[in-house]
Amino acid sequence: MLSILKIAIRNLARFGRRTLLTSSLITLGIVAVLLFIATAGSFKTMMIGQFTDAVLGHLQVHRKGYVASIDTLPLNLNMQPAMVQRVEKVLGKLDGVEAFSERVKLGAMFSNFTETTSARVNGIDPEKEAATTPLLPGRISQGSKERPLLKRGETLIPTLLARGMKVKVGDTIVLVATNRDGSVNGKTFVVRGVVDNMTGPSGRDSYIHIDDARDLLRMKEPEVSEIAIRLRNPAQLDRVYAQLSQELIGFSGKGGDAGKGGGAGKGEGGGTGLEVHTWADLSPFSSIVRMIDLLSVFIKVMLVSIVLVSVLNVMVMAVYERIREIGTISAIGTPPRKILSLFLTEGLLLGVGGAALGTAISLGVIYALNVWKITYSFGQQQNLVLSPAVGVADVLITATMVVVVALLASLQPAWKASRMDPVTALGHV
Amino acid sequence: MTLIRAEGLVKTYRSGEVEVQAVKGVDFAIEAKSFVSFVGPSGSGKTTLLNMIGCLDHPSGGKLSVVDRDVSTLGRRAAAEFRGEHIGFVFQDFNLIPVLTAYENIEYPLIMVQAWPEKKRREQVMRLLDAVGMAGQANKRPDQISGGQKQRVAVARALSTNAELVLADEPTANLDHDTAYRIIELMKKMRNELGTTFVFSTHDPKIMSEAEVIFTLEDGRMNQHQNSGKAVAAHA
Secondary structure: OHHHHHHHHHHHHHOHHHHHHHHHHHHHHHHHHHHHHHHHHHHHHHHHHHHHHHHHOOEEEEEOOOHHHHHHOOHHHOEOHHHHHHHHHHHHHOOOEEEEEEEEEEEEEEEOOOOEEEEEEEEEOHHHHHHHOOOHHHHEEEEOOOOOOOOOOEEEEEHHHHHHOOOOOOOEEEEEEEOOOOOEEEEEEEEEEEEOOOOOOOOOOEEEEHHHHHHHOOOOOOOEOEEEEEEOOHHHHHHHHHHHHHHHOOOOOOOOOOOOOOOOOOOEEOOOOEEEEEHHHHOOHHHHHHHHHHHHHHHHHHHHHHHHHHHHHHHHHHHHHOHHHHHHHHHOOOOHHHHHHHHHHHHHHHHHHHHHHHHHHHHHHHHHHHHHOOEEEEOOEEEEEOOOOOOHHHHHHHHHHHHHHHHHHHHHHHHHHHOOOHHHHHOOO | OEEEEEEEEEEEEEEOOEEEEEEEEEEEEEEOOOEEEEEOOOOOOHHHHHHHHOOOOOOOEEEEEEOOEEOOOOOHHHHHHHHHHHEEEEOOOOOOOOOOOHHHHHHHHHHHHOOOOHHHHHHHHHHHHHHOOOHHHOOOOHHHOOHHHHHHHHHHHHHOOOOOEEEEEOOOOOOOHHHHHHHHHHHHHHHHHHOOEEEEEEOOHHHHOOOOEEEEEEOOEEEEEEOHHHHHHHHO
């Protein structure tokens, strides 16, 4: 084996320029794939973090049918107190849950006493909300970030609303809402702060205290529109989701207007009248995440093509240029399997060399990008730091893929060499 | 002892609709430890005959035995094994492996064809390098040595596995006359020292006269004559 390796290495060195070009192609391909995975992964992780940590939480529980009608913020699909207590009890038992926050969501008319516009409002418990969406205080661009984020009678409004309605921190505004029975109620609030807009659902909502929301809607009981949940480890999303869904099966809750005992499919606490959703179910960004994943696959397919074509080309040339040499070693009795091994080893070395160099360069560039702390913007969010990272599994999969493809690409030329008729080969000019 | 025996040996090539008979029913026998030359003009069938004896090509008819084995129907793998075991080759264009040194070229069959242990391998290679006068050039690659030196290395490679038979197809065709003569002398010396049978083809009258047995080929047919003076000298 050592001799085969030695001969293969020397043959690659003999055609140094060609070997260098092919290895460079493979190296570039690996660098492109790993850098894409690292940067796209960083972007993905950051964006998911923004959505989950600033607005959505990792999971949400709703009354069945609420999410399907969420654009209209239906008050008749709020969770009743018994349902809320049941969910809170289950959440209290789950190890994976770090925090949760009950919200009352409503549509209201927003008035600055001279102009009126429509607004979406979140009624929150400020302490619970800050624990569940820890990036929320960071979104406050004007006004105090000190906790509690809100007191009763105060509101946080999105930048667009503040600009459009020419409202500043400290101004008084009026929110007018219609409750589920159709009666209208109004309440004044002092603008405590202005929050940056976020891309995605609820990214342009105003915030008020949950008790104010209930007063505004004249709720007889402490209903809740949704419960946002923060996990200790986002990687355990699927496990906690499954546990939560399982725990909520069989709970019938209190009637209300919504139908009970729905299906037990994904996203439904089967038969309870409750639904559990992941952030991906609620955010359109999940399709962008899927697109990024799909792009990764395409990039990998391109890498495979590059390696396949370049190694195949080199090995076909290697066999063609060394036909007489193959005839000689075949004539002096070299077994066909050793001739096959000689050429396969050359292909393998091209793949291993390219993969090793590409991986080393990629890791170096990723390290440098982390040191340089490159910033970028996404929507309204500025100065987001690019933190590319690539997992061991991704590196191993990509490198293995390249080596295997290089080996496969060498197979046909190597097989041809091993089957070559020595007389014909020796007579080749 | 007869090393090679051919009876009614025929080789026919087909090129499209046309059939060409390169060897037309030849009979001959070559004794072990002899120094034999196939002579004849281009296209007379010398190379075809050597290819069949060397198990590189199959006869179209007749019988051919080499080292007491019928080689006319050997399969690809069996033929490769037989060649590796019993036959060494010397080529007109030297055909050394360009990425290996002189030492490594001689060592190649001992690793890739026969699995000799390293110590025994080293002894054999050094002995052969010394015998062909290339000990001082052991670490040079083919592109660093002359044509004559390359052919010396090729002769040593052919002998490295202790083959009973060395086939040399026009081994002196690419060498000047003095060098060619020295290569033939070297081959004869190796025959005398090791007892290896050498069969070579040539069309050079001076070179052919060095053989003890000369087979003359013309248009696929063969005549034989004994070069008695050389035979006596060789066996003296």
